[in-house]
Amino acid sequence: MTALVDLTLADARIGLNRGDFTSVELTEAHLRAIERRRFLNAFITETPEVAIAQAHASDRRRRAGQVGAMEGLPIAIKDIFCTEGLLTTAASHILDGFRPPYEATVSARLRAAGAVTLGKTNMDEFAMGSSNMTSYYGSVLNPWQRHSAPEIKLVPGGSSGGSAAAVAARLCLAAMGTDTGGSIRQPSSYCGIVGLKPTYGRCSRWGLIAFASSLDQAGPMTRTIRDSALMLGAMSGYDSKDSTSAQVPVPDFEEALTGEIHGLKVGVPCEYRSEGLSPEIVALWDQGIRWLKAAGAESIEISLPHTQYALATYYILAPAEASSNLARYDGVRYGLRKAGNSSLNDMYMQTRAAGFGQEVQRRVLIGTYVLSAGYYDAYYLKAQKVRTLIIRDFQQAFKTVDVILTPTAPTPAFAMGEQMDDPIIMYLNDIFTVPTSLAGLPGLSVPAGLSPEGLPLGLQIIGRPFDEQTVLKVGGVLETAACFTQRPSLAAAT
Amino acid sequence: MVHWIEGQTGLWEIVIGLEIHAQVTSRAKLFSGAATSFGRAPNTQVALFDAAFPGMLPVINAKCIEQAVRTGLGLNAHINKYSVFARKNYFYADLPAGYQISQHELPIVGPGLVAIDLSDGTSRTIRIERLHLEQDAGKSLHDRHPTLSFIDLNRAGVALMEIVSQPDMHSSEEAAAYVRKLRSILRYLGSCDGNMQEGSLRCDVNVSVRRPDEGFRTRCEIKNINSVRFMIQAIEYEAHRHVRVYESGGRIEQETRLFEASSGKTRAMRSKEMVHDYRYFPDPDLPPLTLDDAFIEDIRTSLPELPDQKKSRFINIYGLPAYAAGILVEDRETAEYYETVAKGRDPKTVANWVMTSLFGALHRSGREISDSPISADHLGQLIDLIGDGTISSHIAKSVFESMLETGQEPLAIVTAKGLKQVTDSKVIEQAIDAVMRRHPDKVALYRGGQVKLLGWFIGQVMKATDGKANPTKLSTLLKERLTES
Numbered sequence: 001m002t003a004l005v006d007l008t009l010a011d012a013r014i015g016l017n018r019g020d021f022t023s024v025e026l027t028e029a030h031l032r033a034i035e036r037r038r039f040l041n042a043f044i045t046e047t048p049e050v051a052i053a054q055a056h057a058s059d060r061r062r063r064a065g066q067v068g069a070m071e072g073l074p075i076a077i078k079d080i081f082c083t084e085g086l087l088t089t090a091a092s093h094i095l096d097g098f099r100p101p102y103e104a105t106v107s108a109r110l111r112a113a114g115a116v117t118l119g120k121t122n123m124d125e126f127a128m129g130s131s132n133m134t135s136y137y138g139s140v141l142n143p144w145q146r147h148s149a150p151e152i153k154l155v156p157g158g159s160s161g162g163s164a165a166a167v168a169a170r171l172c173l174a175a176m177g178t179d180t181g182g183s184i185r186q187p188s189s190y191c192g193i194v195g196l197k198p199t200y201g202r203c204s205r206w207g208l209i210a211f212a213s214s215l216d217q218a219g220p221m222t223r224t225i226r227d228s229a230l231m232l233g234a235m236s237g238y239d240s241k242d243s244t245s246a247q248v249p250v251p252d253f254e255e256a257l258t259g260e261i262h263g264l265k266v267g268v269p270c271e272y273r274s275e276g277l278s279p280e281i282v283a284l285w286d287q288g289i290r291w292l293k294a295a296g297a298e299s300i301e302i303s304l305p306h307t308q309y310a311l312a313t314y315y316i317l318a319p320a321e322a323s324s325n326l327a328r329y330d331g332v333r334y335g336l337r338k339a340g341n342s343s344l345n346d347m348y349m350q351t352r353a354a355g356f357g358q359e360v361q362r363r364v365l366i367g368t369y370v371l372s373a374g375y376y377d378a379y380y381l382k383a384q385k386v387r388t389l390i391i392r393d394f395q396q397a398f399k400t401v402d403v404i405l406t407p408t409a410p411t412p413a414f415a416m417g418e419q420m421d422d423p424i425i426m427y428l429n430d431i432f433t434v435p436t437s438l439a440g441l442p443g444l445s446v447p448a449g450l451s452p453e454g455l456p457l458g459l460q461i462i463g464r465p466f467d468e469q470t471v472l473k474v475g476g477v478l479e480t481a482a483c484f485t486q487r488p489s490l491a492a493a494t
Numbered sequence: 495m496v497h498w499i500e501g502q503t504g505l506w507e508i509v510i511g512l513e514i515h516a517q518v519t520s521r522a523k524l525f526s527g528a529a530t531s532f533g534r535a536p537n538t539q540v541a542l543f544d545a546a547f548p549g550m551l552p553v554i555n556a557k558c559i560e561q562a563v564r565t566g567l568g569l570n571a572h573i574n575k576y577s578v579f580a581r582k583n584y585f586y587a588d589l590p591a592g593y594q595i596s597q598h599e600l601p602i603v604g605p606g607l608v609a610i611d612l613s614d615g616t617s618r619t620i621r622i623e624r625l626h627l628e629q630d631a632g633k634s635l636h637d638r639h640p641t642l643s644f645i646d647l648n649r650a651g652v653a654l655m656e657i658v659s660q661p662d663m664h665s666s667e668e669a670a671a672y673v674r675k676l677r678s679i680l681r682y683l684g685s686c687d688g689n690m691q692e693g694s695l696r697c698d699v700n701v702s703v704r705r706p707d708e709g710f711r712t713r714c715e716i717k718n719i720n721s722v723r724f725m726i727q728a729i730e731y732e733a734h735r736h737v738r739v740y741e742s743g744g745r746i747e748q749e750t751r752l753f754e755a756s757s758g759k760t761r762a763m764r765s766k767e768m769v770h771d772y773r774y775f776p777d778p779d780l781p782p783l784t785l786d787d788a789f790i791e792d793i794r795t796s797l798p799e800l801p802d803q804k805k806s807r808f809i810n811i812y813g814l815p816a817y818a819a820g821i822l823v824e825d826r827e828t829a830e831y832y833e834t835v836a837k838g839r840d841p842k843t844v845a846n847w848v849m850t851s852l853f854g855a856l857h858r859s860g861r862e863i864s865d866s867p868i869s870a871d872h873l874g875q876l877i878d879l880i881g882d883g884t885i886s887s888h889i890a891k892s893v894f895e896s897m898l899e900t901g902q903e904p905l906a907i908v909t910a911k912g913l914k915q916v917t918d919s920k921v922i923e924q925a926i927d928a929v930m931r932r933h934p935d936k937v938a939l940y941r942g943g944q945v946k947l948l949g950w951f952i953g954q955v956m957k958a959t960d961g962k963a964n965p966t967k968l969s970t971l972l973k974e975r976l977t978e979s
Contacts, residue, residue, distance in 0.1 A: 082549045095548070102542060104549060207549040214778035242551050243780050321778055324581050327592020328546040332645075342641075344587055371583070371773035380775060 004029035005170040005492050009073055009227040012173055016062065016072045023062070023072030026173075027055035027116050030074045033492035034118060034171045040141045040490065042156075042166040044079045045087045046119040054116040061114065069234045071114030076172040078163050079120035080127055081107045081218070082207040090209045091125045091135035094329045094355025096336045104207025105242070106218045106235045107176065113234040118172050122162030125357045126326065127183055127211040130429035132161025133416065134359040142191060142413050143169040143488035147454040150489065154413040154455070157187030157429070163221050164191035170492040174222040174231050178208060180215045181314050182409075182433025185445035185460060188221055189408035192447040192456030192488065194475070195221045196228045197433075199466045200440035201246030204239030210325040212318035213244070215437050225446065225475045229253035232468060248466050256469035257476045262296035264474065267401030271307040272432060281407045281457065284449045288405055288459045291481035292474065300401050304393040309386045310435040315427055316370050316383035317438075322360075323367025329355060362423065387438050394439045398464050403474050406432050408445040408458035432460060442468045444475045447484040456486070497665035499703065501737045506703040508733040509710060510669045511661035514676060515654045516686040517630070517694040518561045524629050524653035525552030525595060532692050536635075536646035544651040546590035551779050554579075558653040561685040562602050562627050563785065564793050565655055568683045568800055569622050569676075571606025573790050579627075579780045583773040588632035588645050596656075598774040601626035602783065608659075608679070609802055610671040611820045620672050621660040630654050655686065661700065661710065666729040670722050673697060678801050678824050690720050697725055701732040703740070711736075712746045716753050716760050728753040732760050804829055812841035821849060828863045834870035839877055847873060851891070855898050867901045868894070876904040884908065885915050886965055888956075917964045919971060922955070925963065926975050929954045940976050948972065 004026050007015065015021055031048045051074060058072040082088050082100035089095045103111070111117065124134040132140040132155055140161040142154035156165040160177030164187035167175050177184040179197035188195025196219045203218040210216060220231035233253050239245045268289060273282070289299045331337035331351030338354045340346025356364065370379035397404060409429055419425045436443040442465075445458040459478060463471035499506040523530055526541035543550040566573050580598035603625035611617050632650035636643050657676065663669045677695060680686040688695050697720075702713035716732060719725045731753075736746050751760040776782075799807070801823045808819035808829075822845065823829045836844040852873065856866060876893060879885045885893060885908055896907045908914055916922060929951060930937050940947045951972050956963055 082547075088548070090548070098548070100547065100549070102547075102549075205549075206551050209548040210779075212778070241553060243553055244778075320775060324583050324593050324773070324775070327583060327585065328548070328590060330585065330592065332587060333545055333590060334547070344643075345585070348585055368773065371775055373771045373773075376773075376775075 005033050007173065008224045009070075009173050009222060009230055010224065012073055013071070013230075017067070023055040023058040023074075023116060024052065026072065027051050027074045027118070030118055030172055033169075037143075037169050037171055037490070037492055040143060040165050040169055040171075041138050042121055042140055042162045042169065042171055043076070043119045044089055044091060044122050044135075044137045044162070047086060047117065048119075050086070051116050051118045054111070058114050058116060068112065068114030069230065070110055072116060073114070073173050074116040074118050075110065075231075076118050076121045076163060076166045076175040077107055078123055078160050078175065078177050080123060080178050080209045081176060082209065083107060083117070083120065086120065088120065088209070089137070090127070091123045091137055092329075092355065092357070092360065093136040094336045094351070095334070096355075098334050100207070102207060105204035105239045106208070108207075109237070110176070110231070110234055115234070121160070121166055121175060124159035124161065124183075125360050126209070126322070127159040127178060127180055127216075128322070128359050128363055129158040130182070130186055130426055131155040131414075131416075131419070132158040132187070133420065134158070134357050136357060139416055140165050141490070143490035144190075144192065144413060144455050145489050153416045155190070155416055157190035157409070157413060159183040159187075160195075160221060161187045164188055164193055164195070167191070167193045167221050167223060168488050169490060170487075174220060174227055176218060176235070177221045178216055178218050179433075179437065179443075180211050180217075180318060181437045182430040184219045184221060185433045185443055185458070186409045186429055188445040189447070189456065189458030190413035192458075192484065192486065193221055193223055194225055194228050194447065194479070195219065195445045196232060196468070196472075197437070197443045198232060198236060198468055199246070199442045201244055202236045202248075202442070202466065202468070204237075204242045204245045206239055206241040210321075212321040213325060214321060215318060225472055225479045226254060226257055228444070228475075229257060229472050246466065251469055253469060253472055256473045258473060259295075259477055259480065261292065261474060261477050264292075264297040264403070264470075265401040266292050266297050266299045266474070267302035267397050267404040268299055269302050269304045269307065269397070269404060269406060271304050272406045274431075277407075277410060280412075280451045281410060284457050284459065285405070285407050288448055288478060291478060292405065295477045295481070297474075302397045302401060302404070304390075304397060304435065306386060306389045306393050307435055310390055310438060311427060311431055313383045313386045313390065314430070314434040314438060315366070316379050317387065319363040319367035320370050320380050321367070323364045323371065326356070326360070326364055331355070359423070390435055391439045394435075394441060394462075402464075402470055404462040406460045406462065408432060408460040412451040412453065412455035412457055436460075436462050441465060442471050444471045446475045446478045446482070448478060448482040449484070450486060456484070497667070499733060499737050501741050503741050505706055506733075506737050507706060508664050508666075508729070509661045509702045509704060509713070510663035510666075510729060511700040511713070512659045512663070512669060512672060513698040513700070514657045514673065515696045515698070516565075516657060516680055516688070518558050518627075518653035518655055519684060519686055520555060520557045520561060520653055522555050522557070523651040524555055524558050524627065526651055528651065530652050534648055536644070536648060539648040540650065544590070544647055546592070552595060552777070554780065554783070555653065558627060559602070559783065559785070560793060561653075562625065562655055563790060564683050564797065565657075565680065565685045566603035566606065566625055567790075567794050567797055568679050568685075569603070569606035569608060569625065569657070571622055571625065572604035573785065574600060574602055574604055575785045575790075576600065577602040577783045579777045579783065580774045581777045584770050586631070587643060588634045588647070588650065590632070590647065590650060594629050594631065595777055595780070596628035597626035600782075608672060608675055610668060610675050611816070612667060612671060615817060618668065620662045620668075623658045623660050625655050625657045628654050628656055661702075661713075666726040669699065669729055670726050673722050673725065674824065675801070682798055682800050682826050690722070693720060696720050699725060699728060699732075701729055701736070702746070703733050703736040712748050714746065714749055714751050714760075716751045717763065719753055724753055724755055727758050728760055731758060735760070798826075812836060812845070814841060814845055818845050818849060825863065831863050831866070831870045835874045835877070837874075839874060839881075843877060847877060851894055867899075868897045872897060872903050879904055879908060883915055883917060883964060885913055886961070888961055888965070889913050889915065913962060915964050916959055916962045917967055919967065922959070922963050922968055922971050923975070925955050925958045926951075926968075926972055929958060930975065937976065948976070951976065
């Protein structure tokens, strides 16, 4: 029998239904795994007591015939979601001791569907980063290792690095992540798991600590496509408390996983084949195209002409929104306070200087700058216009194709300390994910192969707005073809 | 009406533009469900959103949108079917999010017009530039502790309408008439209670002066004035200050100033160099607001009769002079009171009673018409008692005073006090005879040609009848008696 921690959500659901094991047993297995893999630093806060109590309650509900979509399934929550009564930090010093008196809509929905929550996962501070190195609670270790140099510590990607590492290392069956410019997809690629950023508006942002409000979107991080479909169904839906959440029906995403993609048109954007893209990534991408063609799809070369401006656009708009969203962390009502020398402004400055890490400060400064009088038109307004052009690129492309296939990230996981000197290099990690975010489209990262060094590589499937079904269906075909069954070397023992 | 300041070097014209912050009448705040009642214990009406807790999001209150549109229509203004909420970013302790959600480039209401009436009988039209919705800030309490400031967030997030006029006013009287008229319209519409003491209506006044036929000069903004009287003082002080500065060769700096009620002066608050860079940008938490025609038309058809329309009607139907009509319609309840009394009675007599006796009495006791001790029905009955000869207008005045004190109906007072008018000729004649008997000398003088003494005789007979003699009858009978011999 497969070890409990190696199960998929879907299989664990079957096992629970059959009575092969209880939610308490499943939860305890994961709590043990978390304990043994604490060196990964995947969690900021472990909540074993909460998890056990929820598991008992779930088992009781099951005996009473009440079985939700996520009934009894242990998952982890990125520490950017507010969780009622539980420490919520966004991996920032400035939220020291913050225990929200409310629960984010998406985590509340998962709990209402029966999910058991094991704890709050580590992340880049305020979701700003692609390495998980900006966390106040320390970096997360990628459970994968290079064949040639297993001693080199690799990053899990970011910002949902803790969630990605935890899912890959079998510390939870699935995890909630958030994606602003690639924060679900890039770490999923680096850790060899499935990560889905849904269409903007698919999942409520209420109770999600804001980084860039027009981009932030919650999504599932799982080990299989089916699991993402299952979890997305439990997370999504209109929420009257979020004015940007969409009033669209929530389909049964699992039903879309038919494997049938005959005649489906797959766009391959020529602009993504930039110079310097590593040969292993190019090879994997071509392999992905061949797999889909073999399944009956048609590949079509497309153009997304404004791709080259996407990263610059993102690094204007996201910091602009962040500079405003993060103004509330002032030391007055919650979190860290550094008393200044009697003046209010001094308290603000001391608190924010001590409470925000370097990357957050950098982005707050950039954001403040691009919104300032005299610079607004040249930066913010121009970036908004370019964003519209990028959206049009995709609209144009989706007139001829059904999905778009690209690599998720330009490289496999890099080592801690690499790429740290120049923030621009770090920002390049998001080059394939950011355009999708700016356009608000669904993007799915599917583990599709290993690099020569034995590190996972992901392919990204981009779909039309609110067409997660097609995205997941194509993802299912890639998953079957790629047959990615490798486990990371630092995964919990089976 | 042209209003000039006569300086030592010539004439100066005052230029005034007003920004009025009117609190929207709504049970809940603009973007949260917290209540908006005034005067509750500090921090008892605060939603998590108002306190800017992480992850909290704004949800627009449809009632506030409706009120803004209603107000726009009442100001004859253009309603923008597409408007955008923007964040105005600045740090202050009573602004928890570090930004105020407001409207910047695309407000919900565009240009409009307000007609004002002036005391010389002329009217003017003041142009409205825009009306936008925004959140109020919390309140900082600096007087509760020697070294700490306390924050009350009850007001944080309450909906305000900022109504911006063009610089169309040229005297403090015009500015005052504009504020009163705007307040009147808002109260008719029910979109703002207009209570200046409670801060539901606050004015920022922009003042500059200029030479005749010259372009605009530098203006100063006087913030947060909460009474019309203070606004008049502030404008007068500020305009004369500008004239003094210019005439002594100085320069006026663009700055924000505060009015101090104690001294009647304004003083600098912050200069242009210290002006905030608010870094406005569209709030990504709120999609642009779009209104459809049906929504706007529904509100338009539900609008009440507004002061200007009511005034024309009062002039046409009741034949009132424009000035009186203007005063009677300023307040919706006054107008309703008047119309209740005027029904079936002489409109001018009623207007006279309401505007002199009743307004005077209310003013003396500091009451509003809504809690007048004399109901409209009772005032009507009083006027009827004069009309049917039961009492004289002279007696009516004292009955009116008793009604004020007791709230009783006039007939009860008249009966209880025996104030019924004496119309019986015999009774009056007896009184006349008694007076004539007592003053044969005066009778002789009258008959000798001093007819002016008639008034004196009337007074004497009135005194003898406790003022109850019907004056017309008395006068006729007295003349007969005095001329007989």
